[in-house]
Amino acid sequence: MGLFNWFTQEIAIDLGTANTLIIHNDEVVVNEPSIIALNRNNPKEVLAVGKRALMMHEKTHESIRTVRPLKDGVIADFNAAELMIRELIKLVYTKKPMFPPSWRMMICIPSSITEVEKRAVRDSAEQAGAKEVYLIHEPMAAALGIGIDVEEPVGNMIIDIGGGTTGITVIALAGIVCDQSIRIAGDYQ
Helix, strand or coil, X not given: CCCHHHHEEEEEEEECCCEEEEEECCEEEEEEECCEEEECCCCCCEEEECXXXXXXXXXCCCCEEEECCEECCEECCHHHHHHHHHHHHHCCCCCCCCXXXXXXXXXXXXXXXXXXXXXXXXXXXXXXXXXXXXXXXXXHHHHHHCCCCCCCCCCEEEEEECCCCEEEEEEECCEEEEEEEECCCCCCC
């Protein structure tokens, strides 16, 4: 372990259409709605993120806009997603550290995501300060999280109902055998 590895922190991020979770040191440290409030006159100026931005949603004047950067489980607004990830990562440490760490990130992605959408997630994380970015499919993370031995030659069906999509996946032999994503989920009206 080199000197620079000492300044590297590991976090896991579940970027969801409705909520974003950040896990650090085996504990959920951030559980906020996936929404950001920006200044219309200066789009790089973040006014609020998460719960505070949600309280502003549809109640703002013309110089403030609220954005939900994820739609149907994937990034719809690249710049807003990058700013949201950056601001949510700042919530991991309540006090500003003397030496800000570089981040090793594990990010959950839908199994039906395209290569372009994967690249958008990776680029957003790197722009937000990630040194290393690893992507894992949400059904595989869910299976590992509940203790299923994914390497067995037995099919296990995982149904992941999120805010924007519902994913139905069969996992066997450490891989995804088949999957189907339906764009109807918890936020459907």
